[in-house]
Amino acid sequence: MSRKNRSSSNDNNKMPEYADIPIDPTVELNLHRLKHDLGGSDDLIMREIRYDGMRFASAAVVYIDGLSNAMAINQYIYDVLDYSLSHHHAENPSSVDAAGLAKKLISGMGAISNVSEMATLYKNLLSGQAIILLAGQKIAYCADIREWKGRDVTESTNQTSIRGPRESFTETLRTNTSLIRRKIKDPRLWLETVTIGQVTKTDVTLMYLNGVVKPSVLQAVRSRLSKIEIDGILDSGYIEELIEDGRWSLFPTVFNTELPDNVAGQLLEGRVAILVEGTPNVLIVPTQLVAFFQSTEDYYQRTFYASLLRILRFGSVFISLLFPSLYIAITTFHRDMLPASLLISLAAQREGVPFPAFIEALIMEITFEILREAGLRMPRAIGQAVSVVGTLVIGQAAVEAGIVSAAMVIVVSITAISTFTVPAYSMSIPIRILRFVFMVVAASFGLFGIIMGFFVLLLHLCALRSFGEPFMAPLSPYKKTDMQDTLFRLPRWLVFKRPDTSLEAETSRIRKS
Structure with a gap:
């Protein structure tokens, strides 16, 4: 096929x-x-x-x-x-x-x-x-007496939480729509089903809250789905790739999740859910960059703890993206920025290492990516054990053999662990790719290259849009009312308005103008 x-x-x-x-x-x-x-x-x-x-x-x-x-x-x-x-x-x-x-x-x-x-x-x-x-x-x-064997509603293995509902979507479309309807018992929750795929004839359902979603967004979703001409749709990833903005961008402009409560929360904010028969991943449009760093658990914890976790995640993202490149830049071009005692310690560790810091970091990062991929593809019974043991053994052996320094093993380990703090797996992939890009510019131009690379990255993110909505909102353009649930979460008794992605915000803005 x-x-x-x-x-x-x-x-x-x-x-x-x-x-x-x-x-x-x-x-x-x-x-x-x-x-x-x-x-x-x-x-x-x-x-x-x-x-x-x-x-x-x-x-x-x-x-x-x-x-x-x-x-x-x-x-x-x-x-x-x-x-x-x-x-x-x-x-x-x-x-x-x-x-x-x-x-x-x-x-x-x-x-x-x-x-x-x-x-x-x-x-x-x-x-x-x-x-x-x-x-x-x-x-x-x-x-209509359809009946086939399907997977029961179970807890998600990819998106886990300590507090909150444990159920996740399955591969059956009607089961998924019922999970959302159980959470939103409102007649304004409308469904539209279209068939996509000349051969597979896959059912694709749109779910949205009528009167809350922007008509322009809904029309854009319908238009893009109607233009799809393909033989088969086997997963929601097919739909995501064919309707997303910025097709040459590393960053996803369509959000996907396995959690019904996550979908219900985003529908209440005026977004559109796209459910595909045969896959447990539901697409959400439009989306914003900050949505990939927010967890549904943030809304079930007290505001102070949820805000602290969000700040921790954003800090971990910067560590995952820039920590190796900063180490390369400082140890290669800007040694005078380090305290004398630390500089002597790093020099002693690198005394027998035959490679420059960039090659050293590149070897360790590629090795870790291989171990991570191997752990995902191996049988679950041994995959985790092999990845953990392999990382420890290879890291220790590399230090003892004088191929890499102990400091580099620490840098790569902290960087890898920081990547796992991102709740959305689809966002961790571009971060891992860009890490190598920043390592190259750091080895070439030092801190100046990192600053310029970060500036270019911000320009690219600000230029992205998701179904007509700014991808960097509410940071750029700045939306004061939406900042109440972005970098931190205000208490519920201080939140009165829906975000800018809803029809209510658009109507209010038109009235003011």
Whole structure:
């Protein structure tokens, strides 16, 4: 299956289109077409209802084994159809009103829709609905009795918290929407579902609070989703890459999370949630840089402790980004900035090291990145043990062999640990990449290179936007009202307004102008 955009795929590989093919009133012809188009697949179940003296079948039930509730089909749909049609056939074999009678009986199930063309029929069938074909009818009835095995709602292993809800999203779309509705019981919480993917036909659902979200943001989301032309969507990462701003930027402009309470909180602030069938990661747009350094746990702790943790995280980000480059710059170009005792200690440690500070730091950083990736890919039973033991053994062996200094091992260790304080994993990746960039400019130009590199980074961040909203807000442009929940969190009894991303803030700004 091609994962590329439709514009780059070969025309010979395109799937056949069924939009112009109507449903035939003859049941056998529809069944023959279904069997032919699906290649006679073993999981395609087709059950006909045919009586003596009749040349053609009166009805048929078609479903995909494993996607539909087979017990409900056998005990209700098929039995009801069989009873109603056989009873009517015995009383008046020549009557054509049996289809109408059967329709009334099966409509007692509730979720019954009708389709008139094969394209919609295939989509509903492959989504787990049972298809009911009736003789003489140019429409088919779709019973929504989808049922498949899915992962239970469990605690997230990627985004953990000490205090707060433990539940996380699963791979089932309807389960995820219900988790959010359990937290926001408001009729203004609206859902819109679109199908994306020429082959996979993946359901993508938008969730937003009507009257809270900005219409411009909602329209931008709809427009970007409607322009996606691709064969398959297997994860929300496909959607994220195709709709994000700043596609050549290292920084993500779409937020993703596995926590329903995080999504609920952002919906209350006027953002849009994008849920994709088959993935537990929900996308949030628009987003801001500070959102990647905030945790849902901040809102469940007392304000003083939450504010302290936020400041600690921001400080850890600067350590993770700049600590190795500062060490390289100071030990290479600016030794006079160090106290004499510390300078002598560092010189003694580096006496037998054959490499300059930059090469020394580069070796240790690359080694740690290899160990981190190996720990993620190894089986969980041994991955953590191997990564920890490997780091200790390699670090100690490198110092004893005189390849690196003990001070460099300390710098790299503190830098690596600081990276894990970022709650959003997607933000830790650009920080790790930029760390190497700052190491290069530090080795080339010293502190001047670090300052200039940091200045260029700020300019880039200020130029980024997320669905029309400034990525660096409320720091740039400065929003005084939004600063109450940015670097620190004010007590709840001092917070009265929604952030600038909501319709309420936009309306208030228009009135003032």
